[in-house]
Amino acid sequence: MSDEAEHYRAKMQKRKAMQDRMVAENDREKGLLIVHTGNGKGKSTAAFGMALRSAGYGRRVAIIQFIKGAWDTGEQRAFRKFEEQIAFYPMGEGFTWDTQDKARDIAACQRAWKQAQDAMSDPEISLVILDEINIALRYKYLTCQDVLSGLAKRPTMQHVVATGRNAPADLIEAADLVTEMTLVKHPFHAGIKAQEGIEY
Amino acid sequence: MSDEAEHYRAKMQKRKAMQDRMVAENDREKGLLIVHTGNGKGKSTAAFGMALRSAGYGRRVAIIQFIKGAWDTGEQRAFRKFEEQIAFYPMGEGFTWDTQDKARDIAACQRAWKQAQDAMSDPEISLVILDEINIALRYKYLTCQDVLSGLAKRPTMQHVVATGRNAPADLIEAADLVTEMTLVKHPFHAGIKAQEGIEY
Numbered sequence: 144m145s146d147e148a149e150h151y152r153a154k155m156q157k158r159k160a161m162q163d164r165m166v167a168e169n170d171r172e173k174g175l176l177i178v179h180t181g182n183g184k185g186k187s188t189a190a191f192g193m194a195l196r197s198a199g200y201g202r203r204v205a206i207i208q209f210i211k212g213a214w215d216t217g218e219q220r221a222f223r224k225f226e227e228q229i230a231f232y233p234m235g236e237g238f239t240w241d242t243q244d245k246a247r248d249i250a251a252c253q254r255a256w257k258q259a260q261d262a263m264s265d266p267e268i269s270l271v272i273l274d275e276i277n278i279a280l281r282y283k284y285l286t287c288q289d290v291l292s293g294l295a296k297r298p299t300m301q302h303v304v305a306t307g308r309n310a311p312a313d314l315i316e317a318a319d320l321v322t323e324m325t326l327v328k329h330p331f332h333a334g335i336k337a338q339e340g341i342e343y
Numbered sequence: 344m345s346d347e348a349e350h351y352r353a354k355m356q357k358r359k360a361m362q363d364r365m366v367a368e369n370d371r372e373k374g375l376l377i378v379h380t381g382n383g384k385g386k387s388t389a390a391f392g393m394a395l396r397s398a399g400y401g402r403r404v405a406i407i408q409f410i411k412g413a414w415d416t417g418e419q420r421a422f423r424k425f426e427e428q429i430a431f432y433p434m435g436e437g438f439t440w441d442t443q444d445k446a447r448d449i450a451a452c453q454r455a456w457k458q459a460q461d462a463m464s465d466p467e468i469s470l471v472i473l474d475e476i477n478i479a480l481r482y483k484y485l486t487c488q489d490v491l492s493g494l495a496k497r498p499t500m501q502h503v504v505a506t507g508r509n510a511p512a513d514l515i516e517a518a519d520l521v522t523e524m525t526l527v528k529h530p531f532h533a534g535i536k537a538q539e540g541i542e543y
Contacts, residue, residue, distance in 0.1 A: 151445045158440040169536040177541075179385065183522040188392035189385035192418070195395055196388070197540035199417030217399030218392070224424045240358040245351045270540060302541060319535065321527035322383040328521040335519065336369040340397035340470060341377075341502060 174301040175319040176294060180277060180310035183324035190272045190304045191218050198228045202269040205262035209255045210235040210275040210307075216343045232258050235275065252284035259293070266298035277307025280314065287313045374501040375519040376494060380477060380510035383524035390472045390504045391418050398428045402469040405462035409455045410435040410475040410507075416543045432458050435475065452484035459493070466498035477507030480514065487513045 179186035194204045206222075212235035222229045234255035236242050242251075256279075262271045279285045291313060294303060305314060315321050337343065379386035394404045406422070412435035422429045434455035436442050456479075462471045479485045491513060494503060505514060515521050537543065 148445065152443045155440045155443040159443065162440055166536065169534050171535045172538055173535060175530055175535070175538070175541060178527075181525070183524075184520065185379065185385055185389035185392075185522050185524065188396070189389035189524075190392070191395060192385075192388035192390070192392035193541065195391060195421045196417035196543070199419065199421035200540050202540055217396035219399065221395045221399035221425075225421075240355045240362055243352045243355040243359065245348065302538075315527065318528060319530040320384065322385050323525040323527050324383075324385065324389075325381070325523040325525050327378075327515065327523050328518060330375055330519040334369050335371045335373060335375070336366070338372055338375070338502075340400050340402055341375060341393065343396070 172300070173319075174297065174299055174303070176317060177302065177304045177320045177322075178277075178310050178315060178318045179304065179306045179322055179324060180308060180315075181323035181325050182308055183326040184329075185324045186306040186308075187274050188218075189322075189324075190274065190306050193304060194222070194229055194270060194272060195225075197270045198225045202228065203267055204229045204270045204272070205259075205265075205268050206231045206272040206274060207255050207259045207262065207276075208233045208235050208274045209252055209279045210237070212236055212251075214343065217340055230262075234258055248282075249284045252279040255279075256285055256290070256293075263293060263297040263301065263303070266301065268301065270302045270304070271297075273303060273305045275307040276305050277310040277314070279307075280311050281307070281309045287311050290314070291317055372500070373519075374497065374499055374503070376517060377502065377504045377520045377522075378477070378510050378515060378518045379504060379506045379522055379524060380508060380515075381523035381525050382508055383526040384529075385524045386506040386508075387474050388418075389522075389524075390474065390506050393470060393504060394422070394429055394472060395425075397470045398425045402428065403467055404429045404470045404472070405459075405465075405468050406431045406472040406474060407455050407459045407462065407476075408433045408435050408474040409452055409479045410437070412436055412451075414543060417540055430462075434458055448482075449484045452479040455479075456485055456490070456493075463493060463497040463501065463503070466501065468501065470502045470504070471497075473503060473505045475507040476505050477510040477514070479507075480511050481507070481509045487511050490514070491517055 212233035236251045412433035422431050436451045
């Protein structure tokens with residue numbers, strides 16, 4: 144082996160030992176509260192990727208959509224392949240500028256929250272996705288206090304993902320894992336429309 | 344209708360008109376080069392969510408993994424339900440600190456790039472995911488020039504997602520859509536281990 148290859152190997156052996164030590168020290172398991180926020184793309188899409196991953200292990204997942212709902216999306220069609228495992232509840236009625244009716248938006252969000260509480264009372268469900276719930280919190284269609292208290296009552300090992308822009312500070316404070324999806328560059332600004340399979 | 348409800352409706356009607364105008368102005372379609380980078384989570388997971396979405400529409404997808412590979416992950420198991428549509432190529436041999444052999448890592452990346460070029464020459468494939476290719480570029484296992492020239496040759500309507508930390512500036516410059524996943528809070532720092540269905 145050349146000196147350079149030997150040097151590289153020694154460096155990577157050290158790094159491996161450090162990784163192993165970190166993994167050994169992190170031995171707790173618990174249901175995580177995960178937040179995907181920010182103005183970039185991928186908040187819901189990454190949550191759907193987690194649903195897929197959990198379904199791959201034979202686990203059960205509930206997805207409750209607080210805002211979107213009426214559309215027949217690619218993810219919704221794909222989830223039909225996992226109907227024993229992934230329950231998909233499109234409870235929203237569209238964007239606020241589509242419904243133009245605040246009382247109706249609030250009622251839809253509250254029905255969705257009721258559905259979410261049902262999922263969060265079932266220990267057989269290992270992952271609950273509260274899609275766009277951050278928007279419902281932002282518009283005060285739901286109170287952060289009610290949502291945090293509902294989350295606190297869920298089964299110990301159940302993971303929850305809350306998605307949407309402008310996640311409230313109290314939710315971030317309560318979360319175990321928070322990722323901000325940041326917009327760096329978006330094709331809509333270059334005159335390119337939302338495309339099937341990419342945006343929906 | 345109350346004054347408040349009427350005011351809300353008028354505001355949302357204006358917003359709806361603005362949205363419709365924006366959608367009408369954005370009428371171009373093209374295959375996008377999408378980059379998911381940053382030190383936060385969700386880069387690969389959101390790409391897998393896009394694979395799912397495309398598969399829901401009956402489209403074909405190729406996923407080439409440049410670094411990870413040997414593991415039997417949840418996503419890999421779930422993709423088996425779409426074997427007619429999603430081709431999954433785990434071409435990596437693990438993290439650099441696992442293989443501890445630079446020449447072997449380079450050879451694995453170059454095999455993966457060959458596989459990627461095959462996928463990018465097939466117009467029937469509407470989405471190609473180059474998972475962790477940014478890492479391969481960062482370590483100079485592949486040159487950015489070769490990758491950009493390969494990307495430029497692909498079918499006009501084919502979308503490509505490149506994932507991984509530290510995406511090179513030239514790749515970001517060439518991209519249509521760039522999202523940075525930013526780490527806000529991570530449970531590993533609180534002594535919690537990587538959990539099935541969440542991290543892998």
